[in-house]
Amino acid sequence: MEIGRSIHRVDALDKVTGRAKYTDDFRGQGVLVARILHSTIANGVVKDMDLTEARKVPGVVKILTCFDVPDIQFPTPGHPWSVEAAHQDVADRKLLARRVRIYGEDIAVVVAEDEIAAEHALKAIKVTYEEYPVYTDPEAAMAPGAVAIHDEHPDNILRHTCFDVLTPGAGGRGVDEVFADPAYRHFEAHIDTQAVQHCHIENPVSYAWMEGERIVVVSSTQIPHIVRRVIGQALGIGWGKVRVIKPYIGGGFGNKQEVLYEPLNAWITTQIGGRKVKLELTREETFQNTRSRHAIHFDVKAAVDPASMRLMARTCRAVSNQGGYASHGHSIVANAVTGFRQTYPDAFAHRSDAYTVYTNLGSTGAMRGYGIPQCNFAGECFMDDIAREMGWDPMAFRLKNIMPLGYVDPTNGITCHSTGLAECIRKGAAFMDWDKLRAEYAKPQTGPVRRGIGMAVFSYKTGVWPISLETASARVILNQDGTVQLQLGATEIGQGGDTVFSQMCAQAIGIPTEDVHIVSFQDTDTAPFDTGAYASRQTYVTGKAIKKAGESFRAKVLDFAAGLTNLDRGNLDIRGRDVVSTVSGEAVLSLADLAMEAFYSLSHCEHITAEETVQCKNNTFAFGACFAEVEVDIPVGKIKVLRIVNVHDSGRLINPKLAEAQVHGGMSMGLGYALSEEMKYDDKGRLLNGNLLDYKLPTAMDHPELHALFVETDDPSGPFGNKALGEPPAIPVAGAVRNAVLQATGVAIHRLPMNPQRMVEAFTEAGLIEKGE
């Protein structure tokens, strides 16, 4: 069995020896550099730009401005394209902008022989602006009379959706009717989440040049085939004229599921005679000019039946601060309110009300969890608030309400094909000794340092069907030594994709993983089509393509073997490195010998390859729980996580060791989200902490030991029983920590991050800290 083996990563050797090549490692000598001029206002218009002095700087090759770019608006999110106009992504961005919408807007670009010349020239450009009021929060941007950030949306609301969902077979009682029923207890809460950033250690970087009439772009991206399409759209040229190459990438987490600066760089090379030009962002530009996770503000209400401990109906109003550009548009807050609804299906009804609002802050987009970390924090705070008020054990309350096996979402049809959630909860509770600690910490605590234990759970779908297209392709090619090449459009972004793809391919063919050589880099000229790494989709969707291609390849090999050996095709099988007879159990032909015949036979030469495409019209839910034990130092507002565990149901694990590593990384991101990370802006829309010193990314000193456990279900819809794992580990951590703080202190926090400043404020308000003079 190749599935379930904890083999070492196929790329580990290259990565520990420094041989692994990332985008900037390929560039070579004599490459021009491009640097971007960013606006010093957040809302307004560029009236004029004086380039006289900048052009005189030695080493400057070309200066291009917002007055020079094609008059084309294009979309940037890494979604599959929709052929239906109504479902296409919002096209609200130009290569460089005259209409300034964020502080640090891209308004011009200098191409120079080196960085120093480019920097000098940037400083010498004089810009005249017309300024508008700056809107940093959605309520201000939606207020009557606010200036439209995009003319297409005069009220600054990119989209507003409202859905009433009735639980099928529950008698048709709507939200209003349920809330009017005096039998139920009512609860409500307002919960705020903050903007945070991905902080992949490699900043976005690309270089571009022309070959003939075509443009070649090498980029650090999760989505090479989508980058190709968007470059074509942005430049108004045929997509076939664009070639995108994706080497190893230094992390993405969703930020590189966005077409960032590749179109600008592609256009620049066309303006300088096809010369090679590099465009690399600084860390500060990465913070200011790429994407971040949306700050979403929630107002939630619930009607709860005290007798059955069931949620009868809930409402969720979510307002999402989109920043200056649409990026993924309304999809993320829509996913958030849907996710809020799904984990605990209401007995009768649910109402979701979601707004995506343009403001003048940095644009927000996809980040590990796609709206679910936000709604999960809101939902898990709310569950514990209700349990505390009702005097219920939060674990027992959750177990009464979690999504059951066979659940079918009433709006999109996504089905719970397998669930180990209840088992995850029990396993986590046993690991932490929940019952004992929960009881112990429930006793009155009076000192400045108090302890608590908390939990949170989540559900997460696998891929994007039926909201969008799900498709993938895989190509398997026989080598002369009986090994195979595996080529995909799906991408390795650090998660271990290449390793588990190789294991899947080996499993489908019947050979050892060591005999699968994966082509790691994608070149859109040669790599099969796949939309790329996002939505925790690749092991599920691309996995189906690998399985299909592997089986097809296996069939061709056995056909060829039957021809060579004159044995009955039905009695042949591939095992290890041989074709074997299922009758005798003996090897009849080695794959190496078969391959040499296939390549070089004078009578029946045949190049054995298989390429298959799948369209995946299914989806399934992954689940999990997090438990955290904390110690809170009340006077200084410091939360110390003493112990933490994530327990996941991601179906069958392809590689348990890598799965565990993936969970560690998500937990770390969750701890940063819970305790320290926040993008802070001033009222001019300027990012105040856009660097890795002031933005508090966790270090090794900020974490306890991270424990990862699994409950392996066998999902019938997954290619190998597997389902989502990439994003889920980041989801439940903040809620679990918050609920532990609630038990420790009795203070219900409804705002992230729970950093010392906020905690001291909250404890002061709660009377745990005396108010100062």
Place this chain on the structure above:
Amino acid sequence: MMEILHCTVNGKPVEVGYDLRESLLDTLRDRLGLTSVKRGCEVGECGACTVLVDGVAIDSCIYLTAWCEGKHILTVEGLQGENGELNPIQKAFIEEAAVQCGFCTPGIIMSAVEIVGSGKQYTREELRKLISGHLCRCTGYQNILNAVERAVDECHKIVGK
């Protein structure tokens, strides 16, 4: 105006022209082709560009090439043995699944070389502090700590014999 630097890089004497304003990171990457040395922030915050100068781990992005005259510089490219065998730290990183995207990996390995080279043993908490100058977004540091701890223990055993 170009200057000439004389130093030792990965055990070999090197003469290389450089600009006085240049960081060691740029010299190693752009002039000597040692691309294991990664650029993550250019202000000494992330640790991805860590190399050893005379045995001491430094952020090469904020270390001037001009300061390296006569010094011994070590990067990940210089860690493998004569016959290509991996350094015990590199092996531990592979076996403990301490590598994900790999961008921070060479820098942390170089800090681990310094840690292991000290000949001392450390508690888990001390190791956390010693690698806290490196930012990693993929691993939560868990398996990195496991790998460094293992390399320290293994090397200590060998030295102890």
